[in-house]
Amino acid sequence: MVEEYISLFRTGIANVMDSPIVKLSQSLRKKLLKFGTPEWFERICISTEEYLRIGVLGAVDVWRNKNPYTIDNYMLNREYDSGVYTCIDMVEIVADIDLSAEVRNDRRVQKLRKLTARHVAFTNDLYSYNKEVPKHANPNNLVYLLMHWKKLSFDESVSEIVKIINSDMESFLQLKKEVLSDERCTSVSLQKYIAGMEHWMSGNIDWSIQTSRYKVNAPAILV
Secondary structure, eight states: OHHHHHHHHHHOOOSSOOOHHHHHHHHHHHHHHHHSOHHHHHHHHHHHHHIIIIIIHHHHHHHHHTOOOOHHHHHHHHHHHTOHHHHHHHHHHHTTOOOOHHHHTOHHHHHHHHHHHHHHHHHHHHHHHHIIIIITOOOOOHHHHHHHHHOOOHHHHHHHHHHHHHHHHHHHHHHHHHHHTSGGGOOHHHHHHHHHHHHHHHHHHHHHHHOSTTOSSOOOOOO
16 A cells, blocks of 8 residues: 555656545646656655655554664654655745755755754654554553563653753754854745744644644643
8 A cells, every 4th residue: 555655746647546545646747747847756756655654654664563763763764654744845935035956965954854853853752742642552651661571650751851852942943043154054044944844843832732633631741
């Protein structure tokens, strides 16, 4: 199924009979190609493929077999199964910008992407814990894994994750300052791109606080 979807998204050609997801995918592909360049669409295809291959398949396998990730492996996988990299790629369309390959591939810009993905993913783990773990017995949650592998209490696990998130945020702000002080990286496009990542992080927290999605007798958790 995943392989068929990846092929469908890249080519627009379905290898299976028409279905709602096939029609939706073809429609989405057509719209994305209309808004973005072929080069940008290729980046969307790559990040979507990584989301499916690395993120979703890995997480589903763990859930099905009830064989929890190690903490390190989970933290790496979580960057992908969160789908944040594809969302960051969409910033270029929403902000109407076109980053040069040199700027986009700069190691510091790539690190900013990584820190954004971690921030969104681990914040989500805090707010979604009560729905994912006690209710659905899903082991793919950093709160649970810290409790499982390090034998921490729930409160201790939450505190540990908040420290990770805050440390990543400090690294993000320092790296942002560094990259924008580089005369090769001072374009308005890059400033908008970084602002898009910041909006994703803050917006994720705002939405998580307000949504009813995670209101399952959950304690208040502030980041």
